[in-house]
Amino acid sequence: MSDGQPTVLIVDDEPDLADLYAAWLADSYDVRTAYGGEDGIEAADEDVDVALIDRLMPDTSGDEVLSAIRAAGYGCRVAMVTAVEPDFDIIEMGFDDYLVKPVRREELRDAVKQLLSRSEYDAQLREYYALVSKRAALETQKSERELEGSDAYAELCEEIEELSGKLDETTAEFTTEDFERALQELEDD
Known part of the structure; x- marks a missing residue:
């Protein structure tokens, strides 16, 4: 995160579309744009919180960008934003969301918010x-x-209670798909 704002990386070989997505998000996030797969791989680092990746790009595909991000160990959330209708090959892919173009402004903003x-x-x-x-x-x-005589134990219990409340607040924003993904991630760990 830079300046306290989450960082969103947009990877798309159509500069006009990448710039449009960036404009839609720039008021709330630190946005980076990459106009192709290789540029996307180079722009990815541990500061990226969310990556929005086009799946069909010449030379280096979105699938390859996703693989490179995961292989590098970056913990960012990834949404594939693409004109490719999902098929069974997506089951094994390590992305967090799949948006089919054309994507509306609110749909894109909502997806980033949910991923965060x-x-x-x-x-x-x-x-x-x-x-x-x-x-x-x-x-x-x-x-x-x-x-009962330990202040450290009492503080630990208070911390657990406070964090439990925060978890409840966070999950209150979840959709059914968010819960399904969270459960899948727990099973994968």
């Missing part, structure tokens, strides 16, 4: 499980009296 919510949820969920694991370890090794 899922990223926030993933980070919160990882932190929550880490805290709950610490609490469980303490509860199996310490007496109830020791736990």
Whole structure:
């Protein structure tokens, strides 16, 4: 993130379309545009929060850009934004959303917002499980009296409660598809 705004990378070999998407998002996000697959691979880094990738591009396809992003270990969310109707080959692909062109402004903005919510949820969920694991370890090794006398344990429990509330707030924004994807990701871990 730069300037506190999430970074969105748009990869499309049609400059006018990439620039249009960038204009639609520029008021809320730090936007990078890449006019082709190779440029998209070069523009991707650990600062990118969401990548919007056209699937059909000459030379380096969107599928190859996606593979390069995943191989590099970047944790960004990826939406394929393409004129290619989805087929069964998408089942094994590591993207988070699939938008079929033409895409309307609100549809694109909503997709980015949902992808960012899922990223926030993933980070919160990882932190929550880490805290709950610490609490469980303490509860199996310490007496109830020791736990009740520990300020650190009380703070840990408060942190867990607070994070639980944040998780509830984040999931309140989820659609059915978001829940399905989150469950799939948990199963894949």
